[in-house]
Amino acid sequence: xxxxxxNSPSLxxxxxxxxxxxxxxxxxxxxxxxxxxxxxxxxxTFLISIxxxxxxxxxxxxxxxxxxxxxxxxxxxxxxxxxxSAVYFCAARSEAxxxxxxTGTRLTVIP
Amino acid sequence: xxxxxxxxxxxxxEKGKYVELRCDPISGHTALYWYRQSLGQGxxxxxxxxxxxxxxxxxxPNDRFFAVRPEGSVSTLKxxxxxxxxSAVYLCASSFSGxxxxxxxxxPGTRLTVT
Numbered sequence: 036x037x038x039x040x041x042n043s044p045s046l047x048x049x050x051x052x053x054x055x056x057x058x059x060x061x062x063x064x065x066x067x068x069x070x071x072x073x074x075x076x077x078x079x080t081f082l083i084s085i086x087x088x089x090x091x092x093x094x095x096x097x098x099x100x101x102x103x104x105x106x107x108x109x110x111x112x113x114x115x116x117x118x119x120s121a122v123y124f125c126a127a128r129s130e131a132x133x134x135x136x137x138t139g140t141r142l143t144v145i146p
Numbered sequence: 147x148x149x150x151x152x153x154x155x156x157x158x159x160e161k162g163k164y165v166e167l168r169c170d171p172i173s174g175h176t177a178l179y180w181y182r183q184s185l186g187q188g189x190x191x192x193x194x195x196x197x198x199x200x201x202x203x204x205x206x207p208n209d210r211f212f213a214v215r216p217e218g219s220v221s222t223l224k225x226x227x228x229x230x231x232x233s234a235v236y237l238c239a240s241s242f243s244g245x246x247x248x249x250x251x252x253x254p255g256t257r258l259t260v261t
Contacts (some may be wrong), residue, residue, distance in 0.1 A: 039188070041188075061180070069249065071252075076254065077191065077254050078239070078253050078254050078255055079252045079254070080150055081236070081249040081250070081251065084249065097217030113161045124189070125178075125190050126188075129200075131194070131202050131204075132177070132189065132194065132202075132243075133179070133191045133194055133202060133205070134179075134181075134189070134250060135191065136188030136190070137161075138186065138187055138188050138189050139187075139188055
């Protein structure tokens with residue numbers, strides 16, 4: 036059973052606008068959440084993370100929001116740039132220090 | 147500095163054969179992870195090493211899969227009697243460990259195709 040879900044397989048956004056990628060999880064014991072970005076033929080690259088005791092973490096154009104009661108997190112990218120086009124994976128860390136990944140959302144930023 | 151490297155980048159093998167996939171972690175990283183990514187899916191956890199020992203191998207799908215890390219650095223994932231369903235990209239990641247949370251750094255993966 037998928038413990039981390041990304042229900043939107045793809046998203047297209049105009050350059051300069053905000054991209055919002057969503058992620059839902061089922062396990063309330065997850066203590067850390069991460070977003071990874073993946074280009075073709077490369078491994079996932081860490082982007083930004085958030086502890087379960089926080090509700091927001093910001094790093095430049097990237098902000099992650101966590102709503103624990105809804106078991107939902109989102110990644111905001113503003114302004115979006117064509118170089119942001121990639122597949123974005125949401126991941127959650129278990130007590131055993133393993134990561135559970137969602138199925139990914141392919142973001143396309145249109146110039 | 148050098149990142150996580152994996153060899154080979156691509157491997158094609160016949161059903162029933164044995165394969166070995168290698169991972170060289172970032173120097174100084176004591177934790178090493180193997181994941182498998184099938185088409186259209188996110189990476190799926192297989193096994194986690196802390197030093198030389200497997201701290202958690204609960205993700206290995208069956209006893210045809212085995213991994214070692216004899217000196218606490220390089221790791222080899224071994225698959226016996228390969229099946230077509232084993233076709234996937236096998237990803238390795240490494241991180242620091244200890245108190246605190248450390249991001250996992252991924253290699254480019256090995257694409258395994260079983261014909």
